[in-house]
Amino acid sequence: MANVAELAAAALTHGGGILRLAPTWVPRSFLQPGRRLKLHPADYYALGAHRGGIDERWFASTTPAANEGATPDEGLSYCVHDGQRFTLQDAVGELGAEMVGEAIWGEFGRWPVYSKFFDNMGPIPHHMHQNAEQAKLVGQEGKPESYYFPPQLNAIGNNFPYTFMGLEPGTSKQDVIDCLARWDDGDNGILDLSKAYRLKPGTGWLIPPCVLHAPGSLVTYEPQWGSDVFGMYQSLVEG
Incomplete structure (x- = not known):
């Protein structure tokens, strides 16, 4: 060659x-x-x-x-x-x-x-992408990303066209720790601490590092930093 x-x-x-x-x-x-x-x-x-x-x-x-x-x-x-x-x-x-x-x-x-298209029947588990300082600890780079929901690919919304984002006001660090401690008990309840937002084709948003999110089931165009680092916080999805 x-x-x-x-x-x-x-x-x-x-x-x-x-x-x-x-x-x-x-x-x-x-x-x-x-x-x-x-x-x-x-x-x-x-x-x-x-x-x-x-x-x-x-x-x-x-x-x-x-x-x-x-x-x-x-x-x-x-x-x-x-x-x-x-x-x-x-x-x-x-x-x-x-x-x-x-x-x-x-x-x-x-x-x-x-960038990527991702396309799922249901939602992605609640997760976050580490920032540069955190990711460096495991030899990775932090990951900001952004979403756009193209109307051309979203004639149907599939099972759950809503995204849980962040944590509700008043959520404590211990609340999150308690959810992670229940990881092997089935649904660990992390979404009880969050709020879902309806997805609208033709719109999108920026996801900074360290923000929990559980992307919904619209086809999503996702420009992002060149890293695939993430941390899962939800133990069970559609289970």
Whole structure:
């Protein structure tokens, strides 16, 4: 195979400055696919039932998916050119500023963001993404993210088009600790401390790090920082 720098440069030239990437599909073992991502019905469990159904499509990703049992390149975007393929991660590493621009390369030395569609039949468990200081303790980066609910992909809302967000005023640290202590008792009751908001296609919001959220069942476009770090606070969903 030609070296990545040559392949990436040729692919950029061929695309008129646009690097065309192959679809990147990611499963989540704790969720049920919403089946609105235009994936062939036979392919939702293409990686095996033990890996879970494919419910996410990642775009322009140089971030590996933090999934148990994942291959090292799960979540990474690939470019296919002239019968050969290479990761966007490797292309950025080889071409640097030529690929991502002087400002981004100078500050981060990589492509530091990616985006995705996620599409689930029901809600995602109440969870949060650590900030930079917290994530650094486990060798990761913090993760702010934002959501947009595209009307074109949300003709139906599936099972629960509402998102629980944050904690209700008056919730104490001990209340949360008590919920976590009930993790193996079934539903640990963390949602009793939160409030749900109805999702409206054509709208969206920003989720800073450290904010608990349980995203609802609309197809969601999610630009985010290049990290897959998270902490789960809800023990059981739709159980």
